[in-house]
Amino acid sequence: MSRVVYVNGEFLPEEEAKISIFDRGFLFADGVYEVSTILDGKMVDNPAHLERLGRSMYELGMTPPCSMEEIEVIQQEMLKRNPIQEGGLYLQVTRGAADRDFVYPDESTRSSLIMFTQEKPVVESALAKRGMRISFQPDIRWQRRDIKTVGLLPASMAKVAAQGEGADDAWMVEDGKVTEGTSNNAYIITQDDVLVTKARSNKILHGITRKAVLALAKEEGLTIEERDFTPEEAKLAKEAFVTSASTFVTGVVNIDGQQLGNGTPGPMTIRLREIYIDFARQNLS
Missing domain, CATH: 3.30.470.10 (Aminotransferase class 4, branched-chain amino acid transferase, N-terminal domain)
Structure with a gap:
């Protein structure tokens, strides 16, 4: 049907x-x-x-x-x-x-x-269980990424390029700094347990899931820094993850060939995914 x-x-x-x-x-x-x-x-x-x-x-x-x-x-x-x-x-x-x-x-x-x-499956996601592999691609998009437009060809090109390198998705890089994923916001957790993600501006989409997850992370007692981070800093992270409406919180386990931790989604990422799913079920309409 x-x-x-x-x-x-x-x-x-x-x-x-x-x-x-x-x-x-x-x-x-x-x-x-x-x-x-x-x-x-x-x-x-x-x-x-x-x-x-x-x-x-x-x-x-x-x-x-x-x-x-x-x-x-x-x-x-x-x-x-x-x-x-x-x-x-x-x-x-x-x-x-x-x-x-x-x-x-x-x-x-x-x-x-x-x-x-x-x-498609949302909660029981195979990708969320195994974790995502990321490669870096240049950010060639326009300068109003805060508007959720249908002009997605540059993001599509970056994702295809990443998959051609054996990754699942791309984190896009502009002026030496990570902006976001092709269809998601990007985060790292440093070795000092600080959650870092790029601050809201016209350079990134103001994610609905991003807003909720940052509020939940604050409630969990995580220190949050909304600032730029570099590809090099990302490869040294303790954990990393992405958020979007379709992926919720999904762990990143390999960045540009560098394995993070033991190669599986980290404990804080898993925790944030769990509490976001709870949040989602409490905000249904």
Whole structure:
């Protein structure tokens, strides 16, 4: 049975879904998106994702396709029509369809809204159990990474390059400092048990999972430093991990060929994953 997707006011079998070839998401990557994790058939921390969606549209001067309350109603209907227990609910808003022009169309152009679900394990993740291998790749993205846009080709290129080197993912490096992963925020735990991650700015995505995990780490008594760190510092770390909506907290066990610890996710990483899963289950909607 195929998935039911949502396209501009219609719930459709995925095989029947269509969007204009003039949609600016297709022509200019002129769109933003969010992915809410589905756990136990419900969405994790969804209000925070919708708040960030609103910010992304605002930063691009994009007219919302409808209210956030209406978007949430559509999301809930998507969960009813696609009754999966674990995975993700993806939504994308573009500036809509208009004749190809670098100048934004006027406000009479209606924004496009699409949604679809993806089913995959979230809690019992094989990657989280064995740990992730990371390689370093140059960060060639634009300078507004705080906006969650659909312009993901540079991140895709970095991930493919990393996998070509035998890694699972890349940590991107700019001016000698680690920014973030291709689709996640990056962290190290130093030999002195200090959790280090890059501070929020336009250089990284302001992760929803990042925000929650840092709050949980503070409650656990961890010392946190939001600052730049270098690839060399990362390779000397006691532990490392990434966070994202789709991976929660996932340990990094090898960085650019350097094994961390005994080559398995470290105890603090495991602990943070456990308490984040508890947090996620307490924030379902």
